[in-house]
Amino acid sequence: MDKSSGVKIIAQNRRARHDYFIEDVIEAGIALIGTEVKSLRQGRAGLSDAYAEVSGGEVFLQNAHIAQYEPASRFNHDPLRPRRLLLHKREIRKLASKVAERGYTLVPLSLYFRDGKAKVELALAKGRKTYNKREAIRERDIRRDIDRKVRERQKE
Numbered sequence: 001m002d003k004s005s006g007v008k009i010i011a012q013n014r015r016a017r018h019d020y021f022i023e024d025v026i027e028a029g030i031a032l033i034g035t036e037v038k039s040l041r042q043g044r045a046g047l048s049d050a051y052a053e054v055s056g057g058e059v060f061l062q063n064a065h066i067a068q069y070e071p072a073s074r075f076n077h078d079p080l081r082p083r084r085l086l087l088h089k090r091e092i093r094k095l096a097s098k099v100a101e102r103g104y105t106l107v108p109l110s111l112y113f114r115d116g117k118a119k120v121e122l123a124l125a126k127g128r129k130t131y132n133k134r135e136a137i138r139e140r141d142i143r144r145d146i147d148r149k150v151r152e153r154q155k156e
Contacts, residue, residue, distance in 0.1 A: 010040050010118075011111045013047040018133060020107055020125035026095070029086035030061065030111075030118045035069040035077050040118055042069075045111055052085060052106035052122055054096040059085040061108060061120060085120065098124055 016022075032040070039045070044067035052061050060082040068076040087095075098104050109121040128136070 006115045008113045009110055010043055010113065011045040011047050013050065013107065013109055015048065016107045016109055016123065016125065018128075018136070020105070020123070020127055021132075022109075022123045022125050023104065024124040025109065026087070026091060026122045026124070027114075028059070028120050028122050030120055031084040031086060032066075032118055033077055035072045035075060036066050036083075037118065038072070039067050039069040040111070040113070047108050047111060050108050052108060054092060054099060054106075057089075057092060059087055059092055059095065059106070059122075061085055064108065064111070085122065095124065102126075 046065040048065075050061060050064040052059055061084075062082050063080060064083065065079050066077070068079055095106060099106060104124050104126050107123050107125045109123050111118070111120050113119070
């Protein structure tokens with residue numbers, strides 16, 4: 001937990017940065033029920049297949065897995081239920097227009113607590129082709145090799 005900013009990361013979607021070109025990032029609140037919050041505080045969540053969609057003037061987080069809270073037994077929640085994201089109307093309109101016009105998608109990058117409130121980092125992203133992924137991996141490897149050689153030279 002980062003004490004200086006009050007942020008505790010619960011889950012990250014690492015594949016998102018590999019599979020998509022990230023255009024814009026927005027922080028949104030999440031409307032949760034009690035057992036979901038308790039489960040998140042235990043760090044039991046996953047964003048691997050999650051995405052967000054705009055419908056009826058609201059944004060919903062789909063396929064985000066928040067495990068059931070065991071002590072709640074019969075009062076538990078559905079782990080994959082759609083969860084409403086809390087955004088301003090102008091932000092929702094902006095996202096809706098970009099998603100509809102240009103073939104973008106909304107992908108959650110991370111789920112975290114900021115000052116005790118559950119937040120999701122939502123990215124406006126465009127899908128990468130396979131050759132773009134290979135190119136990104138190649139560039140990352142080249143950058144890593146250059147950094148390694150620079151460090152070796154500094155040691156000498």
